[in-house]
Amino acid sequence: MKRTTNWINKINKFFGDSDIVTCTATSAGATTGTIPSTASVVNAVGVNGQSAYLILLPTPVVGKKLIIYNDSGYAFNLATSSAANIYLNGAKTAGYKLAVANAKVAYCDCVSSTQWVVVINDYTAAS
Numbered sequence: 001m002k003r004t005t006n007w008i009n010k011i012n013k014f015f016g017d018s019d020i021v022t023c024t025a026t027s028a029g030a031t032t033g034t035i036p037s038t039a040s041v042v043n044a045v046g047v048n049g050q051s052a053y054l055i056l057l058p059t060p061v062v063g064k065k066l067i068i069y070n071d072s073g074y075a076f077n078l079a080t081s082s083a084a085n086i087y088l089n090g091a092k093t094a095g096y097k098l099a100v101a102n103a104k105v106a107y108c109d110c111v112s113s114t115q116w117v118v119v120i121n122d123y124t125a126a127s
Helices: 002-015
Strands: 019-023 039-043 054-056 065-071 076-079 098-100 104-114 114-124
Touching: 054 104, 098 104
Parallel strands: 019 039, 039 065, 054 076
Antiparallel strands: 065 104, 076 098, 104 114
């Protein structure tokens, strides 16, 4: 997994050797699928054959930034912890989520106490 190692090294350098939290998608985003509020960098793990599984963003805190990268080989969906109360890219409806495929990185920015803005891009790690 040299690609993952190089990506982690780049993130650690940017964040000053921050701890990286691993979250594994679950059917409802519970337990291992919920990003802790203290996280800044998340190694997201999708599950084989379960691309509808969820990883949930933490409760919004204005100014909070997250980098979520998926190098697990499997897609997952990114959602808020309360779709009825928290906007995700301007949408606040039940079941709204963003698909995060393999080899993608999501840059998440909490812009208000009820709103996350997320941009998902490809990444290419150095070999």
